Amino acid sequence: MTKKIFQKKKSAGVTMVEALISIALVSVLTLSVYSVLSSAVKNIGDSKQRTGALALANEKMEIFRNLPYSEIGVVNGIVSGPVEAEEMVNRNGFSYRVICEVRYIDDAFDGFFPEDIIDTDYKRANVQVRWSNGGTEKQITLYNNFVPDGLETNVGGGTLSINTIDYSGQAVAGVNVQIASVEDTPEVNYSSTTDSYGNLILPGVPSQNYRIVLSKEGYETISTYPNPPASAFVPIDPDIFVEVATLNTKTFYLNPSGNLTFSTVRMEDDSSIPGFKLAIRGGRVIGNTPETFVVNETVDLGSDGRITFSPASLGNYWVDNAEELENEGYLYVGTSENYPIILSAGQTKNVSLLFADKNIDSLVVFVSDSGFNYRLEGAEIHLTGEGFDQTIATTQNGSAYFPLVTDPLTTMLPGNYHLEITLDGYITYSENISIDKLTVKNIQLNAN
Secondary structure: OHHHHHHHHHHHHHHHHHHHHHHHHHHHHHHHHHHHHHHHHHHHHHHHHHHHHHHHHHHHHHHHHOOOHHHOOEOOOOOEOOEOOEEEEEEOOEEEEEEEEEEEEOOHHHOOOOOOOOOOOEEEEEEEEEEEEOOEEEEEEEEEEEOOOOOOOOOOOEEEEEEEEOOOOOEOOOOEEEEEEOOOOOOOEEEEEOOOOOEEEEEEEOOOEEEEEEEOOOEOOEEOEOOOOOOOOEEOOEOEEOOOOOEEEEEEEOOEOEEEEEEEEEOOOOOEOOOOEEEEEEEEEEEEOOOEEEEEEEEEOHHHOEEEEEEEOOEEEEEOOHHHOOOOOEEEEEEOOOOOEEEOOOOEEEEEEEEEEOOOOEEEEEEEEOOOOOEOOOOEEEEEEOOEEEEEEOOOOOEEEEOOOOOOOOOOOOEEEEEEEEOOOEOOEEEEEEEOOEEEEEEEEOEO
16 A cells, blocks of 8 residues: 555655646747747838838839929929928838938039039939837938939039048048028928038039038038128138139048036035036037137036036037126136047046035135146145045146045044145145135145
8 A cells, every 4th residue: 555655745746747848848939939939020011111111212203203304303302393302201110211302413524613614414312211120220312313304404503512521631421411491582492411521512502602511420510601700700611602603612520529528526525516607618610700619508507516518519518607606605617638638539528516415514725836836636635634534646737625535424623733834846734724614725835
């Protein structure tokens, strides 16, 4: 009897193991089938979107084909016509962005301008359809050339050639070029991109003034500006006037953009301080007489005590009202960077404006040269008191703050302290000081 019972238990145990293995195998197979089905559904959806996009592109191109040559163009385009330059279209539950462009082409067969005085040989229509699938933007592009009936004719206007390079002289390809008429006679609002050589050539551009804006992801945005008196400065890149029967060439320099963050920070614990307004100036120089920068504005730092410029153009930056940034609770001590704050191409930089709490027992020391009155960096300051002993070197703006930020935080007590300052080339300075709440000392060192 005992043997039979034992055998039954053993048989039941084997069955349980087999069941667990079976469940695991079924789970793996189910997940595999689900993954395959999900991928298939996604591919089917993408295929449907692509088919719809291709149908839209062909529909637009068919509209161009059915127009007389003289009317092939886009609304407010350099080559003007009845077709919308850009529109959103919903088709079969999918959303598409349709972009149409028409430009004149100067064919190499009969030479180029100015040897060939007629550089508007034929028209090229481009239709681009963009859509999003799974967070990825996709696109298809169709183009077609249209030749005039009979001989080529001079449609007037001039040729506009735009070159985009960086400061090393390398071509920047794929730059979006937005060309808008200033006087609107006729109205032009045209968009295209530079080729692999950083060049965009547009024959047959109506003769008038144009505002040009260039942009590319990861690069600074550049704009032309009107001449005085419309602008309060003389622009480095003024609006472009296209002259008739002339090759009008303009080269723009643009570089990778950076990211620049300004924040107001408590020196006691590196926490942020909200509510300050900063007058920030800098970045790309866009004009002279007076010197004018692309950034020249007063910004509110808001509740998080920071403002970020992204994308930010390379160049020098200043906080013009830094020395005035004092209120009832805080004293401005300095910045974490020397002025001018230099932002290089593609760089990310965080600049802290440092403040001391007036109601906390602490010490701020500013050290300068007694002869020339400039702030001294690297002066070693040793502060001692009852149960207190800390040493720190002055920052770029010649300042130092006590107590140092430590973990755990070090607190100072009101009372008497001894201050000693040393710096190569200068006579050592020392004095006894009394600290009660925020104490500020301006020390001038005498050269040896």
